Structure formats: C-alpha cells, structure tokens
Amino acid sequence: MRHSSLAQFGLALSFCIAAAQAVCAGQTESRIRGSILAISPHQITVNDRTxxxxxxxxxxxxHYVGEKPVALTAIQPGSYIGCATVPAGGGTLRALEVTVFPPSMQGAGEGHYAWDLLPHSSMTNGTVGHLSHADGEVMTVTYDGGEQKIRVPHGVPIVTVEPGTLRALHPGVKVLILPAKGAPGHAARILYGEQGITPPQ
Known part of the structure; x- marks a missing residue:
C-alpha cells in the first residue's frame, strides 16, 4: 500500500515539474514564492517576494507537496536530484539548493533548463554520478542529452519531498505556488516548507 502511495505521489509531482518546465518554455503564468497570509478550503492568499x-x-x-530538510549525506551516487544553480565559471555551476527525490520519481522533469529563482539561474534534474569532497560536494549530474558539474557549497539548503495535504497549510508557512495552465487564478501545485523551512526552489 505504501509503495502504491509513493508511486502515485511520484506521478503527481512529475506533473508538477512538467508544469514548471512548461512555464520556462514560455507560458505567461509564473511561480509565486511567499508566506501564507490566509488559507481556507477554497482559497489561499500569500505575501509574495515583492x-x-x-x-x-x-x-x-x-496538488500539495511537503518539503523537509535532509543532510548532505542524502546525496549519493545514483541519487535522482533537482538542483537550482547559477554559473560558477570554468564550465561549472554553483548550487542554490538541492532537492533529493524519492526513487519513485526517477526521471521526473529530467533535463537542464532555465529557472527563475535568481537572474541567470537554471534547473538541472538528473542522476548523481561522480562525487568529490572539496569545499563542499562537487557532483556530476547526468540527464538525457547531457551532464553538468555542480558545486554544492556548505550551507546550501538540501531537501526532500513527500505527499502533502491542505491541512498542513496555515498562515506563516512558506510556499511555492504553480498556477494552473490557462487559469492563473487557480493553484495547480503548492509546495510548502515543513519544520519552518522555505521551499528553496
């Protein structure tokens, strides 16, 4: 039963990431990051970054997705991860955050594409290959069609995801909202921080 639940969750979050990629590809709807001001069964109001x-x-x-912090050791060769980055020079990238996905989500949102966390940021979803330890982790992340070398400095947020519920949302919780395609007034996906964290994506 638990395996079935994780598989269904992986599929749901795959849709979430696919929607995020579509936004990057030119949809007018954009991600909203902020803190919940008010919440009811039918509406959420957030204070955005502006x-x-x-x-x-x-x-x-x-759909609701909870995020919680994990240790750097959660990143292992073979882990499937998502990583927002900025250019670091010399053909490498510097991680702004790392999301370690459960095994059921292998392949979700795979690739390397533009992201809107910071100017010139990008997102890489792929499988961790080589890992080395020098001023934090340095990892090679491979995906269909390419690979990226990414440095993960000390202190970068590292999270994992799990199925979420509306009941977990209340004023003050930090969220990342993906509006519905073609209906920007509707929330298609809500990622929220557990244990007081801010979704780092």
Missing amino acids: GEAVSFILDDAT
Missing part, C-alpha cells in the same frame, strides 16, 4: 498579497483558488485539482 510584498504584494496574491490570492489563488484551491480546488480538487490542486
């Missing part, structure tokens, strides 16, 4: 209050409709199609 300080503006933004509201979204919640419905049966809204």
Whole structure:
C-alpha cells in the first residue's frame, strides 16, 4: 500500500515539474514564492517576494507537496536530484539548493533548463554520478542529452519531498505556488516548507 502511495505521489509531482518546465518554455503564468497570509478550503492568499498579497483558488485539482530538510549525506551516487544553480565559471555551476527525490520519481522533469529563482539561474534534474569532497560536494549530474558539474557549497539548503495535504497549510508557512495552465487564478501545485523551512526552489 505504501509503495502504491509513493508511486502515485511520484506521478503527481512529475506533473508538477512538467508544469514548471512548461512555464520556462514560455507560458505567461509564473511561480509565486511567499508566506501564507490566509488559507481556507477554497482559497489561499500569500505575501509574495515583492510584498504584494496574491490570492489563488484551491480546488480538487490542486496538488500539495511537503518539503523537509535532509543532510548532505542524502546525496549519493545514483541519487535522482533537482538542483537550482547559477554559473560558477570554468564550465561549472554553483548550487542554490538541492532537492533529493524519492526513487519513485526517477526521471521526473529530467533535463537542464532555465529557472527563475535568481537572474541567470537554471534547473538541472538528473542522476548523481561522480562525487568529490572539496569545499563542499562537487557532483556530476547526468540527464538525457547531457551532464553538468555542480558545486554544492556548505550551507546550501538540501531537501526532500513527500505527499502533502491542505491541512498542513496555515498562515506563516512558506510556499511555492504553480498556477494552473490557462487559469492563473487557480493553484495547480503548492509546495510548502515543513519544520519552518522555505521551499528553496
């Protein structure tokens, strides 16, 4: 039963990441990052990064994903990860965050594409190959069609994901909201921080 639940969750989050990639590809809807101001079964209002209050409709199609911190040792050769990065020079990237996915999500959102966390940032979803230890981790991440060398400095947020629920949301919780395609007033996906963390993506 637990395996079935994880598989279903992996599929749901795969849709989440696919939606995020589509936004990068030119959809007008954009990700909203902020803190919850108010929440009800049918609406969420957040204070976004500019300080503006933004509201979204919640419905049966809204998916919820919890994120919690894990140790650097959670990154192992063979781990499937997502990593927001910025250029570091010399053909390498510097990690802004690392998301370690459960095995059921192998292949979700695989690739290397533009991201909107910071100017010139990108997202790499792939499998960790070689790992070395020098001023933090240095990892080679491979994906269909390429690979990236990524440095993970000390102190970079490292999280994993798990199935979430609306009941976990309350004022003050930090969230990342993906609006629904073609219906920007509806929340398609809500990633939220557990244990007081901010979703680092």
